[in-house]
Amino acid sequence: MTSAQPLTVPALRDGCPFDVPRTYVRAAEQGPAVRVGTPDGSECWLITHHEEVRTVLADRRFSSDAMLPGFPLMTEELRKMVGESRASTPVVDDQEHIRRRRLLTAEFKAKKVDALRPQIQRMVDDTLDEMIAEGGPVDLVSRFALPVPSAVICLLLGVPVGDHDFFMDRSHVMLDFAAGPEAMMKARLELTEYMNRLTAEKQREPDEGLISHLLTSGELPADEVAGTGLLLLLAGHETTSSMLALSTLALLRNPGQPARLRENPALVKGAVEELLRYLTIVQNGVGRVALEDVEVGGQTIRAGEGVLCMLSTANRDEGVFTDPDELDLRRDARSHLSFGFGIHQCIGQSLARAELQIALETLLRRLPGLRLAAPFEELRFRDGVGFYGVEELPVTW
Numbered sequence: 274m275t276s277a278q279p280l281t282v283p284a285l286r287d288g289c290p291f292d293v294p295r296t297y298v299r300a301a302e303q304g305p306a307v308r309v310g311t312p313d314g315s316e317c318w319l320i321t322h323h324e325e326v327r328t329v330l331a332d333r334r335f336s337s338d339a340m341l342p343g344f345p346l347m348t349e350e351l352r353k354m355v356g357e358s359r360a361s362t363p364v365v366d367d368q369e370h371i372r373r374r375r376l377l378t379a380e381f382k383a384k385k386v387d388a389l390r391p392q393i394q395r396m397v398d399d400t401l402d403e404m405i406a407e408g409g410p411v412d413l414v415s416r417f418a419l420p421v422p423s424a425v426i427c428l429l430l431g432v433p434v435g436d437h438d439f440f441m442d443r444s445h446v447m448l449d450f451a452a453g454p455e456a457m458m459k460a461r462l463e464l465t466e467y468m469n470r471l472t473a474e475k476q477r478e479p480d481e482g483l484i485s486h487l488l489t490s491g492e493l494p495a496d497e498v499a500g501t502g503l504l505l506l507l508a509g510h511e512t513t514s515s516m517l518a519l520s521t522l523a524l525l526r527n528p529g530q531p532a533r534l535r536e537n538p539a540l541v542k543g544a545v546e547e548l549l550r551y552l553t554i555v556q557n558g559v560g561r562v563a564l565e566d567v568e569v570g571g572q573t574i575r576a577g578e579g580v581l582c583m584l585s586t587a588n589r590d591e592g593v594f595t596d597p598d599e600l601d602l603r604r605d606a607r608s609h610l611s612f613g614f615g616i617h618q619c620i621g622q623s624l625a626r627a628e629l630q631i632a633l634e635t636l637l638r639r640l641p642g643l644r645l646a647a648p649f650e651e652l653r654f655r656d657g658v659g660f661y662g663v664e665e666l667p668v669t670w
């Protein structure tokens with residue numbers, strides 16, 4: 274093992290809000306596998322380059338079981354939360370994970386998601402109709418970026434329209450570190466109870482939603498179906514919402530780029546890939562723990578040592594992307610790692626892509642005068658926490 278570096282994680286942004294924190298950039302300059310300190314006094318490895326991040330995420334000698342000793346969870350609070358949520362949302366990497374993943378990938382196949390596009394378009398239009406009727410300035414996060422993914426996940430799971438507000442509010446609190454651990458756990462508990470109730474209802478009266486599909490498949494007991502619903506909510510709601518708000522902001526800060534998209538809406542698919550790369554909202558990396566000694570980037574990672582695969586620095590690897598710090602909607606960014614890689618690669622990526630493509634294209638088309646309604650310098654960003662985001666985005670048009 275090499276001696277500890279002075280770098281510690283998680284790092285806060287210290288320059289432009291779209292730049293990767295300097296600590297991670299420095300780590301990437303030091304090498305593809307760098308030892309860093311964590312707030313709980315332990316150490317882990319930062320995997321920083323594109324090739325090594327892919328290699329580690331594809332290597333079954335690294336586990337994503339957050340309960341294993343050495344897994345880089347940073348704080349005791351997070352460890353406690355993982356422990357309490359484990360019963361309902363098992364995310365490990367054994368045969369059981371493969372079986373469950375197969376059940377879900379069937380629900381998120383590109384073809385199935387494509388069939389949802391007209392409904393997503395309608396949700397985007399309805400949300401915009403309301404926002405436009407109210408008139409600017411509005412907070413784009415609470416009026417658009419959050420309600421759209423929330424409505425989509427409700428549609429997918431089969432959550433009744435009357436429960437949408439409850440669902441959106443609690444799921445936001447559940448992942449809001451600013452709300453504090455107690456409020457987060459309370460929101461999680463309320464959602465767990467809600468999911469259990471909803472699953473029981475779907476058992477009595479099945480519909481076309483994912484919960485009913487999972488129940489009728491007979492592959493999972495009802496409590497695990499409810500847990501899976503919660504997992505999807507956790508994994509798919511705040512992520513897409515953060516991406517939507519930050520993407521809009523990034524486009525507004527690069528004025529030539531939205532014009533290009535308006536002129537040629539066909540560019541939106543590639544643009545979303547580039548925004549996913551440039552923004553890399555999973556900002557503090559994805560954790561793994563080595564199950565045996567493994568050589569990575571010239572370093573030996575010992576069994577039991579934790580690693581953080583830094584998607585952010587991998588996505589700005591100069592060896593893979595030219596001028597990586599530039600947002601360039603015309604570039605081919607498809608090799609970005611924002612949805613991870615390997616057996617845990619994001620299940621919901623087709624859905625997230627469809628939502629982002631439809632929402633951004635529609636927003637720019639319907640509001641050609643869209644602009645910030647507050648100084649950029651006054652915006653507050655979600656720093657340090659798992660998903661990067663902007664707290665509020667005041668806009669007008």
Ligand code: HEM
Pocket residue numbers: 337364374426504505506508509510512513516554555559560610611612613614616617618619620621622624625
């Ligand atoms: C822009 C939006 C999104 C981003 C950036 C994102 C990112 C990621 C990443 C990086 C992983 C891999 C984690 C790891 O390797 O440990 C992941 C896994 C996952 N994502 Fe997403 N995600 C997004 C949207 C969604 C959506 C919409 C859903 C579902 C509704 C979803 C469901 C999942 C699930 C279930 C996993 C776990 C897969 C497994 O462990 O096998 N995600 N996501």
